[in-house]
Amino acid sequence: xxxxxxxxxxxxxxxxxxxxxxxxxxxxxxxxxxxxxxxxxxxxxxxxxxxxxxxxxxxxxxxxxxxxxxxxxxxxxxxxxxxxxxxxxxxxxxxxxxxxxxxxxxxxxxxxxxxxxxxxxxxxxxxxxxxxxxxxxxxxxxxxxxxxxxxxxxxxxxxxxxxxxxxxxxxxxxxxxxxxxxxxxxxxxxxxxxxxxxxxxxxxxxxxxxxxxxxxxxxxxxxxxxxxxxxxxxxxxxxxxxxxxxxxxxxxxxxxxxxxxxxxxxxxxxxxxxxxxxxxxxxxxxxxxxxxxxxxxxxxxxxxxxxxxxxxxxxxxxxxxxxxxxx
Amino acid sequence: xxxxxxxxxxxxxxxxxxxxxxxxxxxxxxxxxxxxxxxxxxxxxxxxxxxxxxxxxxxxxxxxxxxxxxxxxxxxxxxxxxxxxxxxxxxxxxxxxxxxxxxxxxxxxxxxxxxxxxxxxxxxxxxxxxxxxxxxxxxxxxxxxxxxxxxxxxxxxxxxxxxxxxxxxxxxxxxxxxxxxxxxxxxxxxxxxxxxxxxxxxxxxxxxxxxxxxxxxxxxxxxxxxxxxxxxxxxxxxxxxxxxxxxxxxxxxxxxxxxxxxxx
Numbered sequence: 001x002x003x004x005x006x007x008x009x010x011x012x013x014x015x016x017x018x019x020x021x022x023x024x025x026x027x028x029x030x031x032x033x034x035x036x037x038x039x040x041x042x043x044x045x046x047x048x049x050x051x052x053x054x055x056x057x058x059x060x061x062x063x064x065x066x067x068x069x070x071x072x073x074x075x076x077x078x079x080x081x082x083x084x085x086x087x088x089x090x091x092x093x094x095x096x097x098x099x100x101x102x103x104x105x106x107x108x109x110x111x112x113x114x115x116x117x118x119x120x121x122x123x124x125x126x127x128x129x130x131x132x133x134x135x136x137x138x139x140x141x142x143x144x145x146x147x148x149x150x151x152x153x154x155x156x157x158x159x160x161x162x163x164x165x166x167x168x169x170x171x172x173x174x175x176x177x178x179x180x181x182x183x184x185x186x187x188x189x190x191x192x193x194x195x196x197x198x199x200x201x202x203x204x205x206x207x208x209x210x211x212x213x214x215x216x217x218x219x220x221x222x223x224x225x226x227x228x229x230x231x232x233x234x235x236x237x238x239x240x241x242x243x244x245x246x247x248x249x250x251x252x253x254x255x256x257x258x259x260x261x262x263x264x265x266x267x268x269x270x271x272x273x274x275x276x277x278x279x280x281x282x283x284x285x286x287x288x289x290x291x292x293x294x295x296x297x298x299x300x301x302x303x304x305x306x307x308x309x310x311x312x313x314x315x316x317x318x319x320x321x322x323x324x325x326x327x
Numbered sequence: 328x329x330x331x332x333x334x335x336x337x338x339x340x341x342x343x344x345x346x347x348x349x350x351x352x353x354x355x356x357x358x359x360x361x362x363x364x365x366x367x368x369x370x371x372x373x374x375x376x377x378x379x380x381x382x383x384x385x386x387x388x389x390x391x392x393x394x395x396x397x398x399x400x401x402x403x404x405x406x407x408x409x410x411x412x413x414x415x416x417x418x419x420x421x422x423x424x425x426x427x428x429x430x431x432x433x434x435x436x437x438x439x440x441x442x443x444x445x446x447x448x449x450x451x452x453x454x455x456x457x458x459x460x461x462x463x464x465x466x467x468x469x470x471x472x473x474x475x476x477x478x479x480x481x482x483x484x485x486x487x488x489x490x491x492x493x494x495x496x497x498x499x500x501x502x503x504x505x506x507x508x509x510x511x512x513x514x515x516x517x518x519x520x521x522x523x524x525x526x527x528x529x530x531x532x533x534x535x536x537x538x539x540x541x542x543x544x545x546x547x548x549x550x551x552x553x554x555x556x557x558x559x560x561x562x563x564x565x566x567x568x569x570x571x572x573x574x575x576x577x578x579x580x581x582x583x584x585x586x587x588x589x590x591x
Contacts, residue, residue, distance in 0.1 A: 221431040224392050225491075229445040229498050230419050243435045320434065320480055
């Protein structure tokens, strides 16, 4: 496969422009928002105004926006991504740990959702109108109509009433005496409910998409021709029909990858998962601007990488796209 | 039971399509209203009629891609064709060449793979024999060996129709149903495809059932013309009766499609 370097360079430069644009907009919007991290201090009569002013000066909050943006760019170059007022540390290490926690959750959920949705969607389309198809249609429509928040609260209620699952967190409080196997079991136990909540919110969309795409392809004359030649149904499905569905599915998969760091924010907050969600919420409430910007930039980076990866996968999977690119 | 030189016979075929979901009232459309049909081996027959009169549904039923609600389809004076699961052998006896050449070919496969696929399924040839047979079929269909690695979107309409014909022949069929095979092709390409079909018919002792709106080119090559209207074959015209063929052509050009639906 001849790789189109121009295409890659063009996409990478577009991505850099997007990242730069998002960073500028983040700074502008946060500047427009009323108040800052030291706002509450100003209301406290025990803290002199000079102290607040000196703190703002120390953190460069009294500087004009372009100066602060330039200093933030310098910290990005150093790999720090700004400074958290609340945690008193550079943003990068703070976000790294939380992002890994989020990735554990969303990675598991994405893998599970796709592993369930693709075979179920293919089978549902193949057996259109069957009991399984109707159950899937009814189930997915019902779950889609239910808000994610309600699903998460329902699962928490289940955990509370039964005591089968922990109510939040990533691990049990006392871990010193645990072996590796027990730790893995403990992590899976804590992971279970957030993953179920996320899978329930993402699975119906993927399943409906796979089914609809597959139904379109199965009605194509070339699939009818394959049936006419006596090709076994399994081969018709997986050799002829599924490859034709790959393009729209890759596009959807790239969106799943793109939202790896942003799709679970609400569920993380509700289910007390120590990922980016609670960190972002706390940072927004406290006006810890560089943490907010750091999380937004990381989510944007994931979005850009997911879309780029999707495009590269399409480029690799579809010879027609390569042909158009070369033309 | 049909006579011994009969290749295919259909008796009282009825096919109804239902539209609507399981939770709504369904609307039923009767596409075939009791079709009787017989085709002798080596014949070239045309099935004509206005849009929506049931021609393609009949072709699908004959090929086994649709199961009729009732009726019988016989082949070789004795084999009842389509039960719940038609076998590979019964399926490959009848092949269909579709109207839309672009949609009829798998866009993800190369031309060689498309032509080879029916032979791969039958498992009657080794890999190298299959490759030789594919090259021969492509050559016979007037396709250059340079096209083997191309994909359908890189071919012209005429070339795609040749690929569709080569693929149909790869299944070694006895009856070829050609659904509007000249749609979208210019006059010279139509003539080339028609000549190719005639040559292949002589070589492989094929039987053709053309489904068409346009008899102007076909009428010279046909043995019989079956006229379909509202899901029934209403008359049969011998192609030697030129005045009737001309009148028929004019009538097809004038008459609108006419399905009738009824709510249940």
